[in-house]
Amino acid sequence: MQKQTVRDFDPQGKRVLVRVDFNVPIEDGKVKDDSRIRAAVPTIKYLLDHGASVILISHLGRPKGKVVESMRLRPVAQRLSALLGRPLPITGDPLGIGTRDAAARLKPGQVLMLENVRFHAEEEGNGGEYAKTLASYGDAFVNDAFGTAHRAHASTVGIAEYLPAYAGLLMEREIEALSSLLESVRHPFAAVIGGAKVSGKLGVLDNLMDRVDTFLIGGGMANTFLVAQGNSVGKSLLERDLVDDARKILENAEKSGAEFLLPTDVVVAKEVTRGAEHKVVPVNKIPNSWSAVDIGPQTIETFKQALEPAKTVFWNGPLGVFEVPTFGDGTRAMARYLAARAESGATVIVGGGDSVAALEELDLTDKMTHISTGGGASLEFLEGRELPGISVLRDREPEPEPAAKAKPAKTTRAEVPAKPAKAAAKQAKADTKPAKAAAK
Numbered sequence: 001m002q003k004q005t006v007r008d009f010d011p012q013g014k015r016v017l018v019r020v021d022f023n024v025p026i027e028d029g030k031v032k033d034d035s036r037i038r039a040a041v042p043t044i045k046y047l048l049d050h051g052a053s054v055i056l057i058s059h060l061g062r063p064k065g066k067v068v069e070s071m072r073l074r075p076v077a078q079r080l081s082a083l084l085g086r087p088l089p090i091t092g093d094p095l096g097i098g099t100r101d102a103a104a105r106l107k108p109g110q111v112l113m114l115e116n117v118r119f120h121a122e123e124e125g126n127g128g129e130y131a132k133t134l135a136s137y138g139d140a141f142v143n144d145a146f147g148t149a150h151r152a153h154a155s156t157v158g159i160a161e162y163l164p165a166y167a168g169l170l171m172e173r174e175i176e177a178l179s180s181l182l183e184s185v186r187h188p189f190a191a192v193i194g195g196a197k198v199s200g201k202l203g204v205l206d207n208l209m210d211r212v213d214t215f216l217i218g219g220g221m222a223n224t225f226l227v228a229q230g231n232s233v234g235k236s237l238l239e240r241d242l243v244d245d246a247r248k249i250l251e252n253a254e255k256s257g258a259e260f261l262l263p264t265d266v267v268v269a270k271e272v273t274r275g276a277e278h279k280v281v282p283v284n285k286i287p288n289s290w291s292a293v294d295i296g297p298q299t300i301e302t303f304k305q306a307l308e309p310a311k312t313v314f315w316n317g318p319l320g321v322f323e324v325p326t327f328g329d330g331t332r333a334m335a336r337y338l339a340a341r342a343e344s345g346a347t348v349i350v351g352g353g354d355s356v357a358a359l360e361e362l363d364l365t366d367k368m369t370h371i372s373t374g375g376g377a378s379l380e381f382l383e384g385r386e387l388p389g390i391s392v393l394r395d396r397e398p399e400p401e402p403a404a405k406a407k408p409a410k411t412t413r414a415e416v417p418a419k420p421a422k423a424a425a426k427q428a429k430a431d432t433k434p435a436k437a438a439a440k
């Protein structure tokens, strides 16, 4: 990896500020999903085991610069304290004399958590004074908050002006997993993209266009493509102003030789609610007053066939309104199929809060190669953008030989190494090509 990590400095006797992403769902004062907390434990343990004391910094929710009682980090601290098996005091405020003293009193092996950094507006405003004060509590800064790496805030970016800054172990895993998709991916490479809207995913579709062999599109965003192809989608979620962009993407896919699979049949419902009347129709027969809420059984089969030869799969976004169990068949089928693919050796990377929630419901997260803890951050990374929270981390000295590795976030299409692997893969699969869902 191009960035220095916790392994690149000696934490012995140092106070290390660790930015974590503990923005977790909390219900009735309890953490409902602790995966992001568990994901940060290796970095914290590593630092403690190597003689550091650790000061944790996180946000929770969107308190917009004010103290909001329901957004206090106490439930998070309790959960983490149980995971670490040691006491974990939390300050009443990220600022103030009490906080400064608590930080100063820390001994090697001890952990302290600062209260929600977004209780001060300077966090999101990346206020210099705020960043400077936070930095004054410690000797080094470690960013392990991949989920917040696309935000230039005081505790993710500003603070690195005052302290040597390193990647945490989770951050390292995320960067390595996601940059493998941009740099050294094994072909055939398939991208399954769903979710509510095309907006927010256009950049990813663009940046992956030359890298991906097969796109599989589902969810609400498929509707905009279906309209671009001349279908009508009734009352379905549709971004009419993006139909032209969708058409361009279809054209680009055609030009670049990427397969672009859209649903051929969908589940339509009278209302997007539990218990609503629903049926399966071909995509050119969506009734006027109905909504497409899931991919249909024929599409599920086509998608599975298309994914069978894939050596790498990236999945973002559910293929239907899976929160309503009746409309979750497509998403569940995809989750199960990708788990099976991963078990038989394919690299399967999943990003996005809702997609991951769907996997969790089925208890399939452990089967995947990598589950990104960042939804927006993983998409921005795959758009090829440089994430500010990563840019500020110390670069590794360039390796003396051979020609330096491509830089993950900066790679442009022109810089991508020629793709003999992709060409070969295309050749190889030419005779086993699955039915193409009418991208033409």
Ligand code: ADP
Pocket: 194, 195, 196, 197, 218, 219, 220, 221, 237, 292, 293, 294, 316, 317, 318, 319, 320, 321, 322, 323, 351, 352, 353, 354, 355, 356, 375
């Ligand atoms: P992720 O969190 O995995 O990145 P998104 O946030 O982009 O995914 O999209 C998830 C949302 O998309 C879910 O709330 C789901 O209900 C919605 N969705 C999926 N398919 C449809 C559809 N056909 N119509 C409307 N909404 C949909």
Ligand code: MG
Pocket: 352, 353, 354, 375
């Ligand atoms: Mg989401």
